[in-house]
Amino acid sequence: MSAGQKNRSDKNLGAHLRDAGLTALICLPLAFPMFGFQLVPGGEGGNVKTFGTSVELRFFWVIIALIVIFLGRLLISLLSSKAFSKQVVGAQPRSVNTQSMSSITPWLGPGILGVALLWPWFPFVDRWLVDLGILVLTYIMLGWGLNIVVGLAGLLDLGYVAFYAVGAYSYALIALNFDLTFWQCLPLAGIFAAMFGILLGFPVLRLRGDYLAIVTLGFGEIIRIVLLNWSDLTNGPDGLSGIPRPTFFGLPFKNDGSGTNFHSFFGLEYTSMHRIIFLYYLILVLALITNFVTERIRLLPVGRAWEAxxxxxxxCRSLGINPRNTKLTAFAIGAMFAGFAGSFFATRQAFISPESFTFIESAIILAIVVLGGMGSQMGVVLAAIFLIGMTELFRELEQFRMLAFGAGMVAIMIWRPRGLLTKRKPSIRIAHTVDFK
Amino acid sequence: MACLSIKGLRSGYGNIEVLKGISIDVNAGEIVTLIGANGAGKTTLLMTICGSPRASSGEILFNDCNVVAKATHEIMGLGISHSPEGRRIFPHMTVLENLQLGSFTKHFSEKRLRHVYDLFPVLYERKQQRGGTLSGGEQQMLAIGRAFMARPQLLLLDEPSLGLAPLMVKRIFEAINEINEVHGTAILLVEQNALQALRLANRGYVLVNGKILLAGSGKELLTNKDIQKAYLEGA
Structure with a gap:
């Protein structure tokens, strides 16, 4: 135990109070504009008068907010110092903690997969929860795709949503103009996205870290702005609508009485849930393919080269690895999966516009990868469930629901600063190696 | 018969010329050492042989084939292996994965892996451990073992004794000698530890400010007055 740790655990109440007071003081400039003013239509009670509306100053609410923050911070710091002193007394609490974590880990994957397979059939699961499942799975798939680029190859990509957009628009344009089915469009969208991945890859071959991040960020914006302005092709900000829905091996999910539909073929009552559940399993299969392919590639020379x-x-250079090809394959394969996810997004929504492919999407996907633990496939799943699920559960908070997203990120960074699951699985098992002597 | 033959090599970074016309030879199966002070261009010479940075003029003949215009990954596939300065092992990968990446340009051979474990038994004990958790000496062993996995004809070693305890330096030099004697691998050894390097080497070159100042057998250089004064005093 070092002197610094001792000091921390011995910190007296005065220090905690000072800490909490300082936190409240920092919050004052934030709380004042957020809580302090309210526009009242036509009201007379305000101090500042404007056209038809007046601004009401609400000092009371600001004070409430500051008190809440003061007490909250005090509580957290007191609790954490208590917990800390307990940890110091108990022998090796950290290793015990990681042990319990690693004993859950082997069951985590099959467990979550089981729940995911049965999800639409749980009695409490309604349409909204299946939709939520689709959303979470889409982000898991995107997270797994980005994990190839960021987690395995270590190339920080802030414009990943560009490939998602390319996939979605490729699917929409091909399906609308050439009358191809979903299953014919899907590989084409993947190929287009992969081509854009290589297109981005070439100019950034020599860049790393921050510089790479800036260029990829720019690339993401370029794609979005081109989609916004190339009205002849993309219909600009109005987006593309009437994108064909997917069919169940040729059977449409419709109730128009014409031809053979899904429900009439199987002799079922028509409900819109059929399509939703089909979409759920579609994205589940696509996501699992992404995972399977990634896990397999990790064991191939190119996968090892990514990690190296x-x-x-x-x-890497001194071992004869060609960095150019290695980076380009990472960009291309990562982009391809985003393209698949994009096609799914387009067919699910039946309407796409550049609005759906803003920078915040890239940031969310990157947050999922980083918070999950870079390069960890299971970590991506947990982080996506946590971040997307949480944000959606707090949907009723409306504009404040991003606070839940932020709180989730802060919580992960406090308790698991290197990501939810940080343990890297070796790509060679012991059985594969020679024994000595 | 020269395995590596360098003639009039000039190279550097941008406008700064580091190597000002270097000519050296490494014959098949011999250990050649390159000694010199900081900034003399030792590391640059090894890096230029590997094609990064590119030579601005001169020839690098490896088995009578000029490799000056080739890309780094092509050169490494020809039978040259490089253990770079500062070891540069992959810290988050296991020892075994590090070694396996060493044979990236060739087929992974379990026989070769066994040779590496014979050279450095400690790597076998730690095969499932992450590279970053090894001690400095073990990391150096891993770096040499990894370079050796590619079954090279010529092994370039850049300061393998850097930052190691004297006992560990001795073991590393023993292993270098064994690689040379048992496997017949030619070795170009860059060292600041001139005394040990010259004792081990068949021949040596002294590099000063990007030029070869002296050349000779290991014994000749060890007894040379100027060298004793400049590099061996206090050693």
Whole structure:
């Protein structure tokens, strides 16, 4: 136990109070504009008068907010110092903690997969929860795709949503103009997205870290702005509508009485849930394919080269790894999965516009990968469930629901600063290796 | 018969010329050492052989094939292996994965892996451990083992004794000697530890400010007055 730790656990009440007071003081400039003013239509009670409306100053609410923050901070710091002193007394609490974590880990994957497979059939699951499942799975798929680029190859990509957009628009345009089915469009959308991945990859081959992040960020914006302004092709900000819905091996999910539909073929009562559940399983299968392919590629030379490149580029060169091809394959394969996810998004929504592909989407996907634990497939799942699920559960908070998103991120960074699951699985098992002597 | 033959090599970074016309030879199966002070261009020479940075003029003949215009990954596939300065192992990957990446340009051979474990038994004990958790000496062993996995004809070693305890330096040099004697691998060894390096080497070159100042057998250089004064005093 170092002197610094001792000091922390011995911190007296005065220090906690000072800390809490300081936090409240910092919150004052934030709370004042957020809580302090309210526009009252036509009201007379306000101090500042404007055209037809007046601004009411609400000092009371500001004071309430500050008191809540003061007490909250005090509570957190007191609790954490208590917990800390307990940890110091108990022997090796940290390792015990990680042990319990690793004993859950082998069951986590099959468990979540089981729940995911049965999800639409749980009695409490309604249409909204299946929709939520679709959303979470879409982000898991995108997270797994980005994990190839960021987690495995170590290339920080802030414009990943560009490939998602390319996939969605490729699907929509091909389906609308050439009358191809979903299953014919899907690989084409993937190929287009992969081509854009290579297009982005070439100019950034020599860049790393911050510089790479800036260029990819710019790339994401370029794609969005082109989609916004190329009205002849993309219909600009109005977006594309009437994108064909997916069919169940040729059977449409419709109730128009014409031809053979899904429900009439199987002799079922028509409900719109059929389509929703079909979409759910579609994205589940697509996501599982992404995971399977990624796990397999990790064991191939190119997968090892990705991970080696993340760790040390100079060492890679000295081992005869071609960094150019390695980076381009990472960009292309990562982009391809985003393209698949994009096609799914387009067919699910039946309407796409550049609005859906803003920077915040890239940021959310990156947050999922980083908070999950870079390179960890299971971590992506947990982070996506946590972040997307939480944001949706707090939907009723309306504009404040991003606070829940932020709180989730802060919570993960406090308790698991290197991501939810940080343990890297070796790509070679012991059984595969020679025994000595 | 020269395995590596360098003639009039000039190279550098941008406008700064580091190597000002270097000519050296490494024959098949011999250990050649390159000694010199900081900034003399030792590391640059090894890096230029690997094609990064590119030579601005001169020839690098490896088995009578000029490799100056080739890309780094092509050169490494020809039978040259490089253990870079500062070890540069992959810290988050296991020892075994590090070694396996060493044979990236060739087929992974379990026989070769066994040779590496024979050279450095400690790597076998730690095969499932992450590279970053090894001690400095073990990391150096891993770096040499990884370079050796590619079955090279010529092994370039950049300061393998850097930052190691004297006992560990001795073991590393023993292993280098064994690689050379048992496997017949030619070795170009860059060292600041001139005394040990010259004792081990068949021949040596002294590099000063990007030029070869002296060349000779290891013994000749060890007894040379100027060298003793400049590099061996206090050693």
């Amino acid at each position: 490149l993340r760790e040390d580029e100079i060492a």
